[in-house]
Amino acid sequence: MNRDLKKLIAAMTLEEKAGMCSGADFWNTKGMERLQIPSVMLSDGPHGIRKQEGKADHLGLNESIKAVCFPSACATACSFDVDLIRKMGETLGEECQAVDLSMLLGPGVNIKRNPLCGRNFEYFSEDPCLTGKMAASYIKGVQSWDVGTSVKHFAVNNQEYRRMSASSDLSERTMREIYLPAFEEAVREAQPKTVMCSYNKVNGVFASESEELLTKILRDEWGFEGYVVSDWGAVNDRVEGLKAGLDLEMPASGGYRDAKIVEAVRNGELDEAVLDRAVERILKVVFDYADHRHPEAVFDFEADNEKATAIETECAVLLENNGVLPLQEGQKVVYIGEFAARPRYQGGGSSHINASKVTSALEAAEAKGRNVSYVKGFPWDGDEIDAQEVEKAVNAAKNADVTVIFAGLPDVFESEGYDRKNMKMPNCQDYLIEEVAKVQPNTVVVLHNGSPVEIPWADKVAAILEMYLGGQGVGEACDRLLYGQANPSGRLPETFPIRLEDNPSYLSFGGDGKTVDYTEGIYVGYRYYEAKKLPVRWSFGHGLSYTEFRYDNLRVSSPMLNDESQIQVEVDVTNVGAREGKEVVQLYVSDRNGTVNRPVKELKGFQKISLKPGETKTVQMQICARDLSFYHEELKDWYAPTGTYELLVGHASDDIRLRCEIQFTTKKVLPFHVSGETTVGELLVNPRTAGATAGFLAELQKQSDPKEYTSDEETDTKMMQAMLDGMPLRSLLLLGVPGTAIESLIDTLNMFVD
Numbered sequence: 147m148n149r150d151l152k153k154l155i156a157a158m159t160l161e162e163k164a165g166m167c168s169g170a171d172f173w174n175t176k177g178m179e180r181l182q183i184p185s186v187m188l189s190d191g192p193h194g195i196r197k198q199e200g201k202a203d204h205l206g207l208n209e210s211i212k213a214v215c216f217p218s219a220c221a222t223a224c225s226f227d228v229d230l231i232r233k234m235g236e237t238l239g240e241e242c243q244a245v246d247l248s249m250l251l252g253p254g255v256n257i258k259r260n261p262l263c264g265r266n267f268e269y270f271s272e273d274p275c276l277t278g279k280m281a282a283s284y285i286k287g288v289q290s291w292d293v294g295t296s297v298k299h300f301a302v303n304n305q306e307y308r309r310m311s312a313s314s315d316l317s318e319r320t321m322r323e324i325y326l327p328a329f330e331e332a333v334r335e336a337q338p339k340t341v342m343c344s345y346n347k348v349n350g351v352f353a354s355e356s357e358e359l360l361t362k363i364l365r366d367e368w369g370f371e372g373y374v375v376s377d378w379g380a381v382n383d384r385v386e387g388l389k390a391g392l393d394l395e396m397p398a399s400g401g402y403r404d405a406k407i408v409e410a411v412r413n414g415e416l417d418e419a420v421l422d423r424a425v426e427r428i429l430k431v432v433f434d435y436a437d438h439r440h441p442e443a444v445f446d447f448e449a450d451n452e453k454a455t456a457i458e459t460e461c462a463v464l465l466e467n468n469g470v471l472p473l474q475e476g477q478k479v480v481y482i483g484e485f486a487a488r489p490r491y492q493g494g495g496s497s498h499i500n501a502s503k504v505t506s507a508l509e510a511a512e513a514k515g516r517n518v519s520y521v522k523g524f525p526w527d528g529d530e531i532d533a534q535e536v537e538k539a540v541n542a543a544k545n546a547d548v549t550v551i552f553a554g555l556p557d558v559f560e561s562e563g564y565d566r567k568n569m570k571m572p573n574c575q576d577y578l579i580e581e582v583a584k585v586q587p588n589t590v591v592v593l594h595n596g597s598p599v600e601i602p603w604a605d606k607v608a609a610i611l612e613m614y615l616g617g618q619g620v621g622e623a624c625d626r627l628l629y630g631q632a633n634p635s636g637r638l639p640e641t642f643p644i645r646l647e648d649n650p651s652y653l654s655f656g657g658d659g660k661t662v663d664y665t666e667g668i669y670v671g672y673r674y675y676e677a678k679k680l681p682v683r684w685s686f687g688h689g690l691s692y693t694e695f696r697y698d699n700l701r702v703s704s705p706m707l708n709d710e711s712q713i714q715v716e717v718d719v720t721n722v723g724a725r726e727g728k729e730v731v732q733l734y735v736s737d738r739n740g741t742v743n744r745p746v747k748e749l750k751g752f753q754k755i756s757l758k759p760g761e762t763k764t765v766q767m768q769i770c771a772r773d774l775s776f777y778h779e780e781l782k783d784w785y786a787p788t789g790t791y792e793l794l795v796g797h798a799s800d801d802i803r804l805r806c807e808i809q810f811t812t813k814k815v816l817p818f819h820v821s822g823e824t825t826v827g828e829l830l831v832n833p834r835t836a837g838a839t840a841g842f843l844a845e846l847q848k849q850s851d852p853k854e855y856t857s858d859e860e861t862d863t864k865m866m867q868a869m870l871d872g873m874p875l876r877s878l879l880l881l882g883v884p885g886t887a888i889e890s891l892i893d894t895l896n897m898f899v900d
């Protein structure tokens with residue numbers, strides 16, 4: 147329906163307009179009967195519906211309606227499958243329409259800076275490219291049902307400790323390259339109806355009051371058209387927030403902050419047009435939903451339960467396998483660990499779903515008549531070694547063909563609202579695994595956790611299957627994978643370091659309570675481990691299959707790329723094993739120009755394909771200038787120097803199968819002004835000043851009485867150049883160059899750069 151929103155707003159009083167900018171209660175926007183404005187409901191999200199009809203809260207403490215719990219983002223990211231997550235979004239969108247929910251609060255796209263963040267299970271990855279593409283696809287899916295999404299938490303909210311007050315302090319380059327691109331991709335590609343600003347401050351300014359983030363970057367640069375909603379309780383100064391671009395405050399403040407808006411307009415502190423603009427943005431989204439209801443939508447619990455199970459089957463990551471998996475029908479198998487009977491399938495906090503039905507791996511095995519027995523071994527929660535249970539487990543393991551231990555993190559170990567204390571699994575679990583592995587070589591470990599754990603027994607077991615927090619169908623999905631009814635195809639969306647201390651933010655994570663310095667800069671996840679050549683437990687992108695793939699024939703549509711063009715990258719992938727399976731083809735880019743401070747390589751594309759035994763498919767991906775670029779703080783733009791770049795294609799970040807070089811040319815010119823502070827080295831690497839500088843140095847050398855450092859003249863020259871490299875021009879005085887000569891050199895060089 148075509149509505150004149152401006153006219154509607156003109157018919158409101160100042161108080162009514164201020165009121166429209168905050169919720170009616172915990173979950174609903176305000177309606178207005180007089181002007182036929184409906185009230186609509188917003189709710190969590192992201193991996194299922196948490197619609198509360200009774201007592202409300204933002205931490206998942208009170209009951210919500212029964213719904214289907216899909217795998218959390220930590221799991222769905224492993225699928226590396228944008229079509230799959232789109233379908234999950236579509237299902238969620240339909241469910242929302244069926245229960246009259248106008249907005250699903252998600253996806254969460256914060257980067258996993260450190261394995262300890264309590265909320266990592268709700269986030270996708272340590273990598274912005276993977277995060278952005280998965281998020282955009284999820285949004286498209288949900289919104290295809292005219293239900294809104296809220297991409298969150300904008301921005302740089304990477305820990306739970308003091309999340310409502312701490313300031314995340316980081317360089318602009320780090321923010322642009324690591325922490326913002328997923329939001330950018332989501333906005334540019336999928337135009338979410340809303341963006342949720344985070345609780346924390348960014349470089350000292352509350353995200354809810356940051357004009358830089360909420361207006362300049364989000365709207366002016368990326369073209370965001372929806373409204374910005376506060377995270378629940380993230381408002382500090384309502385008027386400053388409104389000015390900065392925060393439109394809707396949630397939940398209601400009981401009228402307290404609405405009155406501040408009215409007062410600010412009355413005393414001239416706030417332009418009424420700013421208020422009108424916010425109301426218009428909110429109403430546009432409200433009516434987008436109200437005018438597009440789908441009476442045909444149904445919430446089919448059974449069908450959606452199967453979808454949740456099928457999705458999780460595509461997500462689980464086979465981390466290790468010496469051939470023990472898949473299990474054979476008829477083998478005598480013992481399941482150990484309470485997670486086998488009662489899986490951990492979701493995290494705590496605002497995303498907590500009242501699951502309609504949960505299937506455990508034990509139930510799934512029993513339903514299929516498998517030869518499986520069960521020993522509890524250790525408790526679901528807590529960390530006490532139960533000697534009797536351990537003994538039972540060891541004895542059962544001795545008498546079985548295969549033992550499968552269902553382990554992971556108990557609920558209390560990871561949740562929204564607080565961070566983990568360490569990266570370890572409960573000691574009682576590590577202990578039991580070691581004891582069982584001593585007597586049973588065919589020991590398989592199935593993990594249920596929202597974020598990496600330390601795995602000291604990795605080399606002592608036969609196979610490890612990572613389910614992450616796989617939603618209510620996790621048990622059935624696990625059964626299908628263990629017994630080869632399905633072939634594992636998940637890949638790690640994050641590195642598993644060997645120990646927490648190896649993580650790049652180990653020393654600064656958490657901060658001092660007031661600020662958190664992002665000291666590692668852009669070196670997050672594999673960007674760091676690769677640069678440091680640190681051994682890790684499992685690399686980003688790693689994941690095994692029951693089949694094998696071969697890569698051939700990497701080719702590009704052109705070996706030349708420029709600022710405007712695109713290159714098509716193609717590679718042939720063949721299933722060379724005996725089973726049907728899925729491969730995630732990963733494309734990384736590496737700067738070969740010796741540019742300072744660039745990661746060894748960065749993910750820029752991926753595609754998941756399904757192949758029958760012997761089948762070959764050609765995978766196509768695109769590369770453009772932005773994929774080669776880093777964020778140049780002085781230029782205030784993305785920049786890639788003219789030169790050589792390598793494209794790397796493979797199965798995982800540590801398993802590159804094919805590579806080729808391309809040449810890039812840019813017309814972008816870096817700002818450069820020569821002064822007494824400019825170093826000789828800077829002049830020599832800049833193509834515009836290199837020639838003149840080299841000439842000057844040659845002259846200088848001729849005039850001097852060069853000291854002989856070595857017996858070789860060429861080596862002496864190189865040594866002198868290396869010493870001069872970091873010398874600012876003003877210091878040439880020390881070498882006897884007259885001050886006037888330095889001044890005229892600076893003038894001459896500036897003629898080359900201006």
Ligand code: BGC
Binds near residue numbers: 203205
């Ligand atoms: C969380 C959000 C959530 C909101 C509403 C907050 O505590 O940070 O992610 O959407 O509550 O429950």
